[in-house]
Amino acid sequence: MTENVSPLAPEHIAELPALEGVRIATAAAGIKYADRTDLMLMVFDRPATVAGVFTQSLCASAPVDFCRANLAGGAARALVVNSGNANAFTGKKGSEAARITAETAAAAVGCKLEEVFLASTGVIGEPMDAGAFADTLTALAKSADDAGWTDAARAIMTTDTYPKVTTRTAVIGGVEVRINGIAKGAGMIAPDMATMLSFVVTDADISGDALQSLLSEGVDSTFNAITVDSDTSTSDTLMLFATGAAAERGAPRISDANDPIIADFRSVLFDLLKDLAHQIVRDGEGARKMVEITVRGAASDAAAKTIALSIANSPLVKTAVAGEDANWGRIVMAVGKAGQQAHRDRLRIWFGDIRVAVDGERDPDYSEDAAAAVMKREKIDIAVDVGVSDGVATVWTCDLTKDYVAINGDYRS
């Protein structure tokens, strides 16, 4: 998987610091891959509060069903994630496999079934033999320690070319708290849902309701504003856990997401979510360029986002970016098909700081060379003003390359 690391990968993969109240272990359980880890257990020694957003797919996986049900309980003691098999579209056997995994984890950690959360990623439709890795899971509960965050990010990878990790500190009531996050993505990435797998943990002391409010608000302009290929997985899961361990150092308990005391935490959390989301785009299957698309002047922010995603999901725009072709005609096309109000004869388009179109036609000062120079960059900024009102949105995507086709033409076989 990692022979060809994305050219957009960070130069160094950080080792995340320990986070109070969390222990982690990983193992090579042989679920599908040889010679790599594919099973991760995260243990919360005391019940953490928990929030989640999940795929909007009507064919959601068994682990997604399981997590949705357990979220109501409001407490997490264990998180089990495997790669190699999505345990999706596996019928009753799939629910059974999820239950067996959770029972094994509950017994190993010493908690209730309702305190276990699960995620699986990989092939859809292949029955998963949860019994086969039960012993491994039991052993992980014993070996888990406070290091291993980056190993955890590695264990949940599928076609990812690098592990996605990030960490931040924020201050709540004068006390420093930490937030660690990991994610995996690569293909089948699209917004309008939680998008891929990501797990974020803080030692702040935050109620489940407040945590859910923060996560639901934060996802809109981060995970739900990225797209690789417009496809939505059956398994997309983003969860946020709060161990509350920082309370021992004097961090106040937060039970209202709008409490002004968490202004810093909120902005740091959203920044961390954006970082993880961007890392997913930067590792989009076959990606060689990161594209930031900002739409202004739309009828509303929502309309702006629809137009921006129409651009971001257009195969013709994405192949033009891959070919370093400043083909702004395709931007016009994508604006036109978005189904949202746009004033054709007021439309303005920029590549980087080069305005290529104005008042519904090519900019009189347009320079092909200047636009071409922008297209050679590793990160391409595209801006569009649709001339209707003041709605604005930004989304991120990557280019569509021959490697995307190669990766997905023989992923399963």
Next chain:
Amino acid sequence: MTENVSPLAPEHIAELPALEGVRIATAAAGIKYADRTDLMLMVFDRPATVAGVFTQSLCASAPVDFCRANLAGGAARALVVNSGNANAFTGKKGSEAARITAETAAAAVGCKLEEVFLASTGVIGEPMDAGAFADTLTALAKSADDAGWTDAARAIMTTDTYPKVTTRTAVIGGVEVRINGIAKGAGMIAPDMATMLSFVVTDADISGDALQSLLSEGVDSTFNAITVDSDTSTSDTLMLFATGAAAERGAPRISDANDPIIADFRSVLFDLLKDLAHQIVRDGEGARKMVEITVRGAASDAAAKTIALSIANSPLVKTAVAGEDANWGRIVMAVGKAGQQAHRDRLRIWFGDIRVAVDGERDPDYSEDAAAAVMKREKIDIAVDVGVSDGVATVWTCDLTKDYVAINGDYRS
């Protein structure tokens, strides 16, 4: 353009027979391409009735605006189509270029401006110099004759690898009438609009209103049921002309699209539209396989079509087909993201006649070898029953190959 003809192309390109009341001529006007024809004039010696369906894009091209306006007049004497420049997003200069072209054609043919129809296909945003080919257009009006249908199909090509032509006869009131059609497509093809350029002419004697009803009805399960890449052009145009010349041979005048006397004509026309639509899919950019997707058991026919198009537009499904991978998990994914009711635990999926999934999981009798054999075919049939009600729809698409990326990565430059 034609060095690499699609492997899905017909073995022979037919020369269409003459159609009473129509003369055609083509020329190499040097609009963009060298050494090939790029301008086509079709002359109706007596005013033909006319119907049209056009792109739903909010950034429609100048020729689309022009045709929409002229359609109200109800009579056609000339059709001018050029390739190489779409005359789209060209502002006032674009409307001016359309007007100059139409004025030149009207003068050459000897008709009113309101009787001229236009279409342009090619690069978006490049100003078109209509004056540059005015003399050529004038000459075409003199040289036009009743042959040249296939040449016309060639002149309107862009990235097409073969000209798309077809012909049928139908019987109205005991009199044989003819229908000839040409089309161009290749990329930027998606439903929910008229899709690409296609021009169909009959010598039947049919009122404009009846013609429009027939066309609007016929497009739903033909041109609006195909997709190459989900992108919608600014220029998509499908027009149907009726010269009425068959009236001299006793064909009755039709002024009601529901008149039982045109039952045969209707079914032959719809079959011809489907033929042209399929030819477009078979020449989808980079296509090596044709895919027919039928969804049954949906809440309504419209819901079935939405689900079928979600499958047909999924890059992951299309790359799996390219890789001859019977990856039905991606079908589940595409059903799940379609946003229409689907009963996960009743879902059934077939590749060809091989049932791969039943009751929400892999078919117990599933044979990877049998499914793999289906995927090696040139035409792949995918069927899905979503287990909700009795809505049904069929759509057509092609696979997504590295060649699609190559073609679109350097189309313009």
